[in-house]
Amino acid sequence: MKSFPVTDPIAHILWKGDRLLVLDQRLLPRRIRYVTCRTAKDVALATRSMVLRGAPLIGVAAAYGMALAARRGRAELKRAGRLLRRARPTAVNLMHGVDAMLDAAEGVREPLLARSLARAAAALHQEDISGNRRMAVLGASLLKKGSRIITHCNAGALATAGLGTAVGVIRYAHYLGKVSQVYACETRPYLQGSRLTLWELMQSRVPATLITDNMAAHVMKTCGIDAVVVGADRIAANADVCNKIGTYGLAILARHHGIPFYVVAPATTVDLATPDGASIPIEERSADEVLKIFGRPIAPRGARARHFAFDVTPHELITAIVTERGVVSPANERNLKKTIG
């Protein structure tokens, strides 16, 4: 893996000691703008409003949010933890990021608190980078030469602190000469696929083609797809996977066409306290985000919409879950616990 880049060329999360700069992913790829977060509240707001997104990145940002809170003393930490946990309900990495910082604060003397938590957050950041690298190697080994791959949403560098999860695997497999074409589903309503994944793949010179979400079945039937590779927002103890809305449908379509379905996610995404997919809270966001595109209505005035942000893929439909600690295959409770334990 010598000349292969370990991190992304895009600096999308920058720790400046007294503030966190976060690339505004809502504006990509048209505009590069950073949002400055000086408090945990700023980080929570940026998370809720999707300035930053992607389960692993949300976790790292939350850790830095706690480090910012620590600058105001121990009393602020607990409040910040509550605030950050509430920012988004589904990605369990957020809860892990907060918990890891509360653990790091334990027994640290007040004057050292800020520096200590900044160091702990940076360590989490580094862990995510090295974890991504490990997943890229493990995941790429599952793909055959000349693979045509479908991916969904953005499980790339922009969703993590490193190479990305699903996109990290794809990029590394491409580096090994194993990828002939990637079909990126645009991923309505936020268009993370067209705006973010396609952008990342093009930067890495991976041959990439945009499709609308509803083309996936036709592409599986007619374009010789070899694998579907996606990320995850939370993985339950029984290996059910919660991920961006549309993932569950893709898994059913992949099964129908006999195509392997791979999930790539760090161990921090696994929540052994959640027994199964049915117990994962599915965030429902504003209907307005479905009813408008670029602020322009796509439906009649007064129209109703639902905006489920995630769905759950039962483990039976998943060929393998790739984590930095190993590949869980077949995806089930026993294998997941053996790997993550």
Next chain:
Amino acid sequence: MKSFPVTDPIAHILWKGDRLLVLDQRLLPRRIRYVTCRTAKDVALATRSMVLRGAPLIGVAAAYGMALAARRGRAELKRAGRLLRRARPTAVNLMHGVDAMLDAAEGVREPLLARSLARAAAALHQEDISGNRRMAVLGASLLKKGSRIITHCNAGALATAGLGTAVGVIRYAHYLGKVSQVYACETRPYLQGSRLTLWELMQSRVPATLITDNMAAHVMKTCGIDAVVVGADRIAANADVCNKIGTYGLAILARHHGIPFYVVAPATTVDLATPDGASIPIEERSADEVLKIFGRPIAPRGARARHFAFDVTPHELITAIVTERGVVSPANERNLKKTIG
């Protein structure tokens, strides 16, 4: 069916004797604007550019296009037929509309040609209206009380000359008190679901909810869907159905969840000369229509995209095909031929 409207309140195709006025469906629901067609070429252009769309409506408009050509004499008819046939490749109703007019022109004296073809086109128009009504009655009888229905694209009044096909069934079932909720898939890239179907359903006071295409699987699992009802652009002799991109995926998802999958289409949509779905030409439109929304790019400059406009659903996934001549169930070659004959 006494107080139930037979045609739609929206005049979307108006024959004026020397010209055809066509509602520009690309601008709905924001603007009501008509395009005036004075020649067959105008009708072909309006069809190709999707000013009008929907297989049955395309067929009726093509017939009026031929009637316009007849005003310029018999020599013009053949040329107009070729032009119109090329406007869009998938909907076979277009070919039927042209063929019906060429048949009607047979043996008619030149001075009577224009009047004769105008009358024949109007008859086709009326047939579509009465066929829609018959399909609405037959289709609604398949639905149970309190049905929650998913539909795709727009198989409504705007896609036909009458009530609509799939939406006609839904509207009539709602009139009978059988519909509790309709989930309309937005149908990227043209958004016929959000712009057209939701608009029609709201006008008929049918409870309707917009979802993005990638939410269908989650909605099937969590919202208690009782049926999927869609239209068709061409039906092959073996009962394979070609329809708007996304239909094939919906059929797989419906099968996975044990939900009946109904196709509603007039007999003119059936093409016994096409043996199976694999023989149907699938229109691939400009990638630009995927890469931009409202003219604004959603992907990086230089991005590649595919734009498959239709897909094929194998008959094994279809519970029933509802035509004005009867219900084809199970959907297979023998039953289709028995009904359409």
